[in-house]
Amino acid sequence: MSLEALEDASAVRDDEGGKEPAGGEAHPGDAPAANGGAAAGGRPTEAGGAPVVAPRTVGELRNLMARASRDGRQVRFIGNATSLPPGYLDGPVDLVVSTRALDTVHAYDPADLTLTADAGVSFGQLERVTGEQGQWLPLDPPGRARRSLGGVLASGAYGPLQGKFGTPRDHVLGLTLVTGDGRVLELGGRVVKNVAGYDLVKLAVGSGGRLGIVTSATVRLHPLPVRDVTLLYQTPRLALAVVLARSLATAPVRIPALELLAGHGEEPTVAVRLLGSPEAVAESERILNGRVGREASRRLEGEASARWFAALERFEDDAAAVARVSHLPSRLGDLVEPAVECGTVAAHVSLGVLRVAVRGPGASEAAVLDALARLRDGVASAGATFRVSRANIPRWPAPEPATAPGVLALTRGIVDSFDPAGVLSRPAS
């Protein structure tokens, strides 16, 4: 790597982690980026053999990407670093760009329920800022508090609350993207409804750093709910838990979060989170209990309810590998059985997505691979799609089914137009 490109990125930091998974160093609620810029000017360090830089301005980033593109240098992006796709930093990488030094909340208009912040701002920080105004960003991806806004948007990560609030694509009004060849694109806007041109925001959200780096974003906020209640229904038999979960999913009530947990060392558990006015939450509870003909095994309210779901955000933390199975919600029963054979299961019941965590730390590489392969074969027959989203092993089973040729061709064309020199990650799908 020529240091020429680094000269522009004056905020080279010397405190980046190595290739250690972030799981170990838990800073729940902590904002690693809050002191961003303090270590500016240090020497670049190595990450998987490549120097890590943390530019402080969009201008620095633009120059850096333009040069990398011209010189054909391989660049990878990281946010606060918890959920890099498997193998993301493998192979020849010349430079790792971190958004840590982009850590400012630029505009917050509580009356408009919108906020514009840099990509490096952590969710913990956002929670504090918005909480003071009785508002929140109802997005609860795995490992939320430590993650950066840019990382979550770029990876499209979401959690149980998608049941009511949607996934990152539904929260973002606009963002700034520095493309692979150093163009600065202001996409979308700051208003809640906007159809002025093709929706490149949707393209950038979930693109995993393939098109460019997200440097800031405007998101839509919501008022904090007055009442927050979690109902936990436990049954000794998995099949019964599935019936119960499906029955709740088809109740005539919109449930903000509906999860099924199994293989987690307790009885299979169906968790329901209700948010809203005290009256509406009480009535929903009555309707749901009536529908399944029983009371919840446990009922948590307020802080306790939020804490239970915050704990679920750490579901993936100590896993040796995590696979995601996407299926028709009504097929839950066919999929959860083979999944439990392979690991701990957390299902977004209404959406039709199962997360399967293969637990370590003792799990050997062979055991992890074996569990993932069994899972893939087990779910393929039920018409589900399978993908490994995280693994501490060098090789993992390919996604199933493979990407359709037509989709692949469109994807390649789009990626080429944002990164013509091919300096960003290109997953081999």
Place this chain on the structure above:
Amino acid sequence: MIAKPPRLSTGLADELVRIVGEDGVITDPARLMVYESDGLTAYRYPPRAVVLPRDGDETAGVVRAIAAERVPFVARGSGTGLSGGALAVDGAVVVCTARMNRILELDLHNRRARIQPGVVNAHLTAATQPHGLYYAPDPSSQSACSVGGNVAENSGGPHCLKYGVTSRYIRGLDVVLPDGSRVYLGDRGLDTGELDLAGLFVGSEGCFGIAVEIDVELLPLPQATHTLLGIFERLEDAGRAVTAIIADGLLPAALEIIDQATIRAVEESIFAAGYPTDAAAALVVEFDGIEVGLEAEAARAEAACLECGAREVRRATSADARAALWKGRKKAFGAMGRIAPDLLVQDATVPRTRLPDVLAEIAQIGRRYDLKVANVFHAGDGNLHPNILFDRRDATEMERVELASKEIMRICVDAGGTITGEHGVGLDKRDYMSLIHSDDTLWAMESVRRVFDPAGLCNPGKVLPDRIRGMDPAGAAEAGSDRARTIVPAGATA
């Protein structure tokens, strides 16, 4: 002024008839007139022909045949679009989805439906309602517009304040690409590691191909609905009430404002809804969900309205009484159509808190250009519809309409807003795109468009300014370098 389109070659005409049948191809100029314009009535572009395929296979065959002769084409649903998106620029062939109007599958267990694109929005809800479900996005044109058109425009509606716009409800799209090949864009990029191509296609205004099957998500019907109608002496007060309701932490299903000019138009028409004609504005507030919570929410909203100066707040819970409160809002466009020969339905979004100032400025612009401007809009989203009433036969008035429109767009952009909230850019607003997007961003849009349609045959002349459409990639490739970043139109020499 209306240019005659070139004729269809006999070879292509025969091929189209072979694919869709005699009754699926229209070439008779008299019958083509219906397809000359859409909801944006000021423009007229006669198509070369209209083809009406019955399913995805026929559509693919039609597009292949048209593309083979390098003839441009444009998809059309119900033609209610308000930005000229379905107009047959360049003598395009119109591929109309009117015969693709079947609901293919209703999957109640998974709350999904698979439909053809020509299904009318309201028909989808009507078909799912008996099962306790409905399709949430509800453009005011829902009794006529097609879901395919909604997908292309990423349409909104009064209830999108709480429920979100079309893109929230599209699970997947079976698309015929502009070369006639077929691809399924699915699952919003969730858990597949793929780019969200379905999300990108939604709102692409018919430029990326033709959606031939659509997988939509349905919602359970709300248990109950409460509606309020606040009557205000000042338009700004109604705007402040909207902010106050949101600031109170309430999330109504709908927050809609109708101004005095609109109220009078409605009350003077056969749609008279009983709104007081001396009022400056009426605000419709609706809550839906679990019955027991609604009463308390409605009471809070009523208090907020009164605090902001409402002289009266009416409330209703029964279906009939609610319909009466909504009537002035729902019949607004129909009524306006009766008091002026022509109506330009404008569309822009501003941050909600800027509504009062922006409305005042719009009123001023109307006075300055001596034009009648009537506002009826989705206030909760800050989505304005300043509608200009005029007579197209009066050339000087036409000119004033254009100047006023431009100024309105400018003030909305200056207030931190955008040039269209839900009607799209189409033909109408291409030249406003540079008000909000840099050339780099416009070029990024054009580059993506070219990935879908390298031959440039699919809905030409829409969304992007010609300057950008004609851009030379070599010129644009300079953009990444350190050199001065000027984008060179094709043919220009440096």
